[in-house]
Amino acid sequence: QKEVEQDPGPLSVPEGAIVSLNCTYSNSAFQYFMWYRQYSRKGPELLMYTYSSGNKEDGRFTAQVDKSSKYISLFIRDSQPSDSATYLCAFHTGGFKTIFGAGTRLFVKA
């Protein structure tokens, strides 16, 4: 079983749609849960960061963590063409490395 599972997509949605991106994980030691956004030919940038179960909202973005199910989600409301990117879930135990999912490619059509 992989430590992190993330559907690579691609996911194509019309502008204005609600997008749901998901990851599952198997390592109970993960304490910090993150979402990074990576535009083509760029480095990843931190989008959302949480350390407990529940929801965290930032503008159009909501991160959700369910530690009991080992499942995290990122919701994007009112999606825009500028949201077209690869979204990487990421996990950290508090040690020295971050574990990334393979990334989901999202296309938002105008």
Next chain:
Amino acid sequence: ETGVTQSPTHLIKTRGQQVTLRCSSQSGHNTVSWYQQALGQGPQFIFQYYREEENGRGNFPPRFSGLQFPNYSSELNVNALELDDSALYLCASLAGGSTGELFFGEGSRLTVL
């Protein structure tokens, strides 16, 4: 506040050669990590440097080595290049602590022929 900068942005090498990639950390960040991102994959942790010492390493062979300098800039060296080393190499700096919040540069894309 300056961000993380990497050089070169692109380079092409042949199998067996050696390569050095460079990174300048974000101002105020004393920890730097290097990641390898193959096409269609997420970044994979190579190693981390704190105060000029390697303090964590992923599942990469010894031909991957690094340095961190007193100004917190860093180098990644790869010897005896193999075709599978073709990837985007990402440098990330951390403000300190162990929360995993990484600030990435734009990467160096290495192609090994």
